Amino acid sequence: MTTRASLQGKAPNADQRGALAALLDGDIAFDYPLAARTSMRVGGPASVYAEVKQVGRLVAVLSFCASERIPWTVIGLGSNLLVPDEGFPGVVVRLAGDFVRITIEETRIRAGGxxxxxxxxxxxxxxxLAGAEALVGIPGTVxxxxxMNAGxxxxxxDLIDRVEVVIAGEKAQTFTRPEFAYRRSTLDTRAVVCAAELELTRGDPKELKEELRRRIDRRRATQPIELPNSGSIFRNPPGDYAARLIEAAGCKGWREGGAVVSEKHANFIVNAGGATCADVLALIERVRAxxxxxxxxxxxxxxHLL
Ligand SMILES: Cc1cc2nc3c(=O)[nH]c(=O)nc-3n(C[C@H](O)[C@H](O)[C@H](O)COP(=O)(O)OP(=O)(O)OC[C@H]3O[C@@H](n4cnc5c(N)ncnc54)[C@H](O)[C@@H]3O)c2cc1C
Known part of the structure; x- marks a missing residue:
């Protein structure tokens, strides 16, 4: 399972919770249920859930977590995320405010994290502006x-020119053309992506909007988006497709509790009602084996497992 370097440490105590509340000016919740913040709708609470609206506050919160050895992580729209049933014993950061801005200059688009x-x-x-149409049905954040190098x-x-990040315990930094691989970036695992600048090309708005519609329709036809899920569970192995292998292995329709291998797309597990994270993980292990x-x-x- 993918884990982050920032997960070591202990859950914040009452004093540390108070200090975090002061740093965040009230944009904070304690013992906050995370399931509704994920597309699979499973998992327990975050000890601290922090909505961070400015870079300065992000630097302050991450520095505090690093110096106090409090585990932390960042989530987007939770569309590629499984939260354990026991929850997360640290600070879950969700970006908002300044991080939701988009600006366009010539063929360059800058989008907040x-x-x-x-x-x-x-x-x-x-x-x-053309080039980003293929990303349209991905239900996550920048x-x-x-x-994930989603795509x-x-x-x-393929489209990124610059990425602005904050690395825990350090200042904000900008990387030009960082390297990416299949479903991986080379960014430090402690890096929070604050914004990305994409270089696009000129296109016809009407044709581009039609292409977006076509791609969304295609996804509706091929993915089980009517039920909670977290997208593709497994990476495609080189030269093959995880969905093909799972289907060939006869796993479509397999069930653990409320978690089911989708009949529509074998690399999706859906929450057919009342699934726990343990159900999903047990099904993943059965399918993998x-x-x-x-x-x-x-x-x-x-x-990703939180
Ligand atoms: C129906 C469906 C279809 C999908 N189709 C595709 C597809 O075609 N292609 C594809 O690649 N993926 C797809 N996905 C998976 C998912 O949407 C993408 O991986 C997406 O990029 C995850 O973004 P998120 O904001 O939801 O991240 P989350 O799920 O919230 O988090 C995923 C990981 O990213 C990290 N993260 C989140 N925000 C930040 C940040 N600001 N800085 C640093 N790290 C961060 C988290 O810590 C976690 O490790 C699909 C998912 C669903 C549910």
């Missing part, structure tokens, strides 16, 4: 997409 990918694609199309036939990393045994391929997880 909390901007939904769909907004980025729509604003680009309206401005007659920050989450940069972390389809085009990955966000069976694909290895019957297809001889060891699948790697794409979904």
């Amino acid at each position: 909390a901007v939904p990918i769909v907004s980025l694609c729509r604003d680009a199309a309206n401005a007659g 920050g989450g997409a940069v972390r 389809t036939d085009v990955e966000i990393g 069976h694909v290895l045994e019957s297809q001889g391929v060891s699948l790697e997880l794409e979904v």
Whole structure:
């Protein structure tokens, strides 16, 4: 499972909770249920849930967590995230405010880390900027997409010129053309993506908007978006597709509690009602073991575990 370097330490005590509340000027909640903040709708509470609206506050909160050895993480729209049933014993940061801004200059679009990918694609199309259409159905944020190098036939990393980040315990920094690989970025695991600048090309707004519609319709037809899910569970192995292997292994329809391998798309697990994170993880392990045994391929997880 993917984990972050910032997860070591202890849950914040009452004094530390008070200090965090002061740093965040009240944009904070304690023992906050996270399930509704994920697209799979499973998982327990965050000890601290912090909505951070400015870079200065982000630097302050992450520095505090680093110096006090409090575990922390950042989430976007939770569309590639499984939260354990026991929750997260530290600070969960969610970007808002300044991080939801989009600005466009010539063929360059700068989007804050909390901007939904769909907004980025729509604003680009309206401005007659081409290149980002392939990202339109990805239900996450710019920050989450940069972390994952999310994409389809085009990955966000293909379009990125600069990424602005805050690394815990350090100041804000900008990286020009960082390297990306399939569903991976080379950014420090302690980096929070504050904004990304994409370089696009000129296109016709009407054609671009039609292309967005076509791509969304195609997704509706091929993905089980009517039920909670977290997108592709496994990465595609080189030269093959995880969905093909899972289907060939006969795992479609397999169930653990409320978690079911989708009949519509075998690389999706859906929450068919009342699933726990433990159900999802047990199903993942069963599918992985069976694909290895019957297809001889060891699948790697794409979904992140908090
Ligand atoms: C129906 C469906 C379809 C999907 N289709 C695709 C697809 O076609 N292609 C694809 O690649 N993915 C797809 N996904 C997966 C998911 O939408 C993407 O990976 C997305 O980029 C995750 O963004 P998020 O904001 O939801 O991140 P989250 O799920 O909230 O977090 C994912 C990871 O990113 C980290 N993260 C979040 N925000 C930041 C930030 N600001 N800075 C640093 N790290 C951050 C988190 O700590 C976590 O490790 C799909 C998911 C669903 C539910």
